[in-house]
Every structure is written in structure tokens, then in C-alpha cells.
Amino acid sequence: MTNTSYVRTEMLPEKAPPLAQAGAVKWMRENLFSSIPNAILTLLALFFLYKALAGTLPWIFQSSMTADSLGGCRDAIKAAYGEDASGACWAVIRERYHQLLFGFYPSELYWRPILAFVLMLVAIAPVLYDTLPRRILWLTAVYPFLAFWLLWGGSVWLPISIILGFVIGGLAAVYLSNLLGTLGSTLAAILLPILWWMLLAGVFADAMQSILPIGIESVESAMFGGFMLSVTIGITGIALSLPIGIFLALGRQSNLLIIRSLCIGFIEFIRGVPLITLLFVASTLLNYFLPPGTNFDIILRVMIMVTLFASAYMAEVIRGGLAALPKGQYEAADALGLDYWKSMRLIIMPQALKIAIPSIVSNFIGLFKDTTLVSIIGLLDPIGLSNAIRADSNWNGIVWELYGFIALMFWVVCFSMSRYSMYLERKLQTGHS
């Protein structure tokens, strides 16, 4: 027999790592209690977390969903949880959630804003995710008019006549360039649609409506409210402010004196006044300048003001992106022999926009939250409606439930935007990492 009895012939089973070096304990030691000050901070944080949750959780869950007034809520909570209990009155949300979502939009037509919202998700999907079929982009192009028609209703020919204006502009840009040169065709592409909208679009829409009446029940702007109003204003502002902002940023860097001064003047003026001032101009001052009896829709006015406001900020954000781009990129584009628009489209903008993504999305989020300012000029957005709901003597005195619900809705939207921007940054990451 060989004298190898001290040598093992079989492997020992692996032992679990020491308790302090594995699992939750290790994680806690490394992250929560790595040093004495850290341990103290951790305990303090836990204490405050406990205090906050101990205060809010019972309030959230010791609640009443079924009562039909604040007094009813209080009675129901007392009956269920004892004399001293106080809790949330979620019944107000149950009774009024449709109002917080849709305002005074006729309830039998709720499918229209819902459909518009779903279509919006479909329409922006190909913009957000480039793996989707490009054909959906056609829906994206038509979507603004479709949404306008779905939300406001009325004759289908009005949005169609507006689309025709863009078609005319596009055709002019493509087919008149041989005839009039680049500058001429650009001017024609701007002027022809404006002439069409001013002079012929209304006549065309009326004529087509009398020949072939297609339309859905129209809903006036006064019926708009709640979250739907915020989303409508917010999405319009977001969708329009990006392209306008890009053009303003390019205009600000232009060598053409008039364009540059106009862009700088616009941007600096708009950035120099608070949004609420512009909203007051939209709601009160414009009334004086417009002829009596003019019906220039208040929501449209607000949308224009919000878009102008957001565009000026967007222009500066994009200018930041342009400024961050090394000069070599511009020179490389020139060296390739690309003209101005091609170099912008193919070389400069993709890089500048990528740099600016976090700020752009911050702007979007800020814009979306700014839509609550319209409650100050009497539009019933969720904040305005919370006041109107409180004016119902059944619900007078309810504050936190309404604000909590509104905050939750805003958080969902803003958080989604924020996550998407982080996804986009990761996807477009081309640096060394």
C-alpha cells in the first residue's frame, strides 16, 4: 500500500462562504454599515422612513371608497377602524375620476379621446423605436390632424383642407425648384400654403362638406378638461417645440443677418417673460385685439403660447448641443461637399441632438408639468378641476386625495419620459465604455 493516506482522493464539497461575505449580510455591510458614520446615517434614514410610512400608510389604506360625501367618508372610516381613525376619502376619486381624466367631455364620446390617445402611442412608436416598420410613419404624419378631428369632432373636411396646405407646400418645394431656384421654391413652399389656408381652405372645406357631408359630433373646447387637457396641450407643445426649436437654433447660428436677429430677438424675448404672463396675454389681452365676437379658441391660444414658450427654451438646449460639437465635424461635412441642409441633416444634427437628449427630455417634462398653470386663467385642467370638485358641498374640504391622484398621474407620464430618455442615451452610446 502506498503511503499516501494524508492525500485526499476525493474533492471536498464546496463550503458556503462565511456569513459576513455573502448574500444580504455582505450587501448590507458594504452598502449600509461600511463605517460608523454610514451606519448612523442608515439608522437615521430608516427611522425617518418608518416615521413617514407610519404616518401615510394607515391614512392611505384606512380609507373609504364607497361614501358619497366627505361626511360619509368620515363616518364610514370611524365605523370600520374605530373612533380615532382618520383616513383618506378615496370615494371622491371614484366619483370624479372620469372628470379628472376627461373634464366635461360628453361621457358617451369618451372613446374618442381614448382612441386618440392609443393612436398617439402607435404614432410615436416608430419615432421612439427605430426597429418598428417604417410604414407606421405615415400614421405619424397624419396623426395630428386625426387627433384634432377625433377630439374636436365636426366636419372631416377641415383637417383635410389643412393637410392639403402642407401637400401644396411640399409639392411646391419639390417641383418649383427647377423653375424658381432654391430660394424661390423655399419661399413658394412657405407662401403658397399660407395663401391656401387664408383664402381657399375654408371655402374648400365648406364646399366639400355640402357635397359630401362626413363628420362626427363636434365637441367644443369648453368641454375639455382634466388630464386630457394637460396631455393635449403638453403633446402639442412637445411635438411642435422640437422642430421649431431646431430651426430657431440653426437660425441663431446663421450667417444671414435678418434671420439671425429675428431668431435671437424671439428667443430672448420669450425667455425673458414668465409663462404665466404669456398665458394671461392669451386669455385676456388677445380678447381686446380681436374683434368682438371672434371665436379664437382659448385652448388653441394657450397651445400656441405654450409652444412658443417651449420652442425658445428648446432652441437654447439644441444650441448647447451644437456648441458641444467639435468644429472638425462641421469642417468634415463641408469637406465632403454636402450643402448646408444635407450637412445639418446627416452630420451635425444627429450628433448635436444626441448630446442634448437629457436636456431636451427635461424640457419636455417641465413643459408637461407647466400645463397646470392654465388653471390660473380659468381652464379646468386637473388642478383647476380639483378646485371645482371641492366646490361641491359634498366634497368641500378634500385636499390631499385629489392632489395625490393628480400627482400620481403626472408622475407616471413624467417618469416614463425620463426612462425613455435613459434608454435612448444607452442605445445611442458610441463612446468608449
Next chain:
Amino acid sequence: MRSDAGILPESASYHRSIGDCVLDLMVRNCPNLRALGISMRGTKTILAFGPKSSRKGTDHQEEVKMKKSVFLGALTVAGLAAGLASAGTMDDVKAKGFLQCGVSTGLVGFAAPDANGEWDGFDVSVCRAIAAAVLGDAKAVKFTPTTGKTRFTALASGEVDVLARNTTWTFSRDVDLKFTFIGVNYYDGQGFMVPKALGVASAKDLDGATVCIQTGTTTELNLADYFRANNIKYEPVPIETNAEAQQQYLAGACDVYTTDASGLAATRATFENPGDHVLLPEIISKEPLGPLVRHGDDQWADLVKWTLNALISAEELGVTSANLAEMSKAPGNNPEINRLLGTEGDLGSMLGLDKAWAARAIAAGGNYGEIFARNIGEATSIGLARGLNAQWANGGLIYSPPFR
């Protein structure tokens, strides 16, 4: 919230240049600004965007004209149209088929939308009565929610036909802002609410108290006047809305909450223990609240005024929504009831309406007393006593001139 003056009434006595006009958003009747506004009439066809058709009935022909001319010659057309368009709110209302009524964005008991979006309340009832009188349909009202800051512009610019929004009748609003207050539908006054535990029995005991007060309102000015006149000190806690005031007051951020007495009662009614809070006996201001219309259209002002008077007279004469149908069938013994309900004489035609206009107005929501009892009276959770708002025969101030 109710008596807030917005930013403007105290500041308006200068309409000299366009610059001044623009600064003072309230100014409607500023000659140069009006000229500027009118000179832009031609833009109507482009700016009248959206599915709503034009609201102005009388303007229709001008509008057709303008569609052809648009910018060219807009000035001349506008000059003509301006002369024609200024009169006849009643014709406008009849032509468009509904009344555009400015109300509060929400005030307990006075104006609030219910779960179905139907507006209801004490002020809203006035609008419904007017619509019933003019158009025969109490539902033919579109409500424009206005804030303390937008209400006067909305009326001055023609966005609303009548403003029924708890607006205090003051000299400067009536004279300087060029509105016509057509009467008073609620006599209010500023009061104080304190916790019972404070042991205060009179506002004069409030020396050194912290007071929750809404900024930019007449209540703020009244408070300063009152404390100065009585030579006592206070520390204001500025707040923005009534809801915020409730939270601050309940959290103990201030000892006293002051606003209109009706608002205090409505607020106290929402507390978990209303009995722990008392309203002090002092009422330190006069706040006559009433509907108002634009200066310069007396026919419309008459109609709104006498619609309100019809509601008040109906209570005085004992005409209620229960006996209205029977009383308006045939002339009864009381000639004034007969004249009111149109079974005798023809008061309606003097207003440009038919005989049964007042009967329709009363049918819309009952007489003044019924409207009061249903929206803010003692049986509701707000629980306001009639007090100053009782009929004159019962010691109140509610008084209608005779229907004769």
C-alpha cells in the same frame, strides 16, 4: 375667494395711451385700444379656428362680406361693422341659442359642477333663470369658469353675456371698469373664524393675532382698515386659495381665518369638528354680491335686472315652483301676480319678450327663497341663515321694485 378684487379695480383710473391700456388689462373702453382692436376685425376668418361656428349672430352678414375681402378693405368693413355690432346682446343670445354665463371656477354653494359636469349653485341659478326667460330653456346656458383675475376681461371683451360670479358691487367696478351691476342677489360681509379654545369673543380681542388672509383681495384691504381703525395689531399669513386657508388654519398656522361670512360658514361645515370653531359677531365690510353686465346695453341690463327682480318678487308674492303652473293658467285675485306671470297686461313685450318670460324664469329653479334654501340655506350642509338676505318684509334687505 369671493370678494377678491383681482389685481385690478384698485388700479384703474388712467386710460390715456395705448401703453396704459395694455398695462391695465381691464380697460375695454379705451378709445385708442378699441380702434386698434377694430382695425384687426379683418383677421376674423383666419382666426376663427376650431369647430365652433361664430358666436355673433348679428355679425353674420358682415362676416360673409369679410370672407371675401379678408385683409383688403378690412378697415373700412370693420368701421361699418363696429357701428352695427355694439348693440343687442339679447339679439345675439337669441341668435346663437344659448346664454354664455361667466361663473366662478368653483365656490361651494354658489357655483360648482357635479359629477356629470352640470353646473349648479346659487349664482348658476341666476344664469338659468335668464336663459329660461330669454330662450325658454333653462339648460341653454354655457358656463365659462372665470378666476378673480380673468372675470372682468371675460365680460368686457364679450366672451360672456353676463357675469354671475360673487362679484362685490363697488364704485370703481361700476363706474371705472364700465360695468352695470343689475342688483344684489346676496348681501355678504367679511367675518372672522377662530378656534373656540382661543376663548375670543370679539374681533377687538384679536390684538397680536396671526390672521390667514387671501392675498390680492378686498378682504385684505378691509382687514387692514378695520385693525387700523381699532388701533390693534395683527400679523398676516398670506395664502392663495380657500383650500390652502383651510389647511393652514386647521394646522394652526394662524389663529384667525377671515373671509366672507358665507365662505367661513361653508368652510366650517367641512371641518371634522365644526363645533370647535366659532364665527365672531363682527362683520367688518359690506359685500353686496350680484350679477353684472357691460355698460351700454340697457335693454339687456333691464332684462337681467328684472329677471332677478322677478325671482325676488315671486318669493314675496308667494309664487313658488309648486303653485306656479296653476297661478299662471288664469288671472287670480292679486293683480301684481297677474302682471308678473303675464296673465294680465303685457310687461314682457316691453322687454322684447313674450308674456310668460317671468313664469319661465321662476320655473327654472323656483323663486329666490327656494333657490336660496336649495343651494346655501339652513337645510344644506353650508347652513346659511337668511339674515340680511331675508325679504324686506321679514327684516332683510332683499327688495324688488314693483311689477307695474
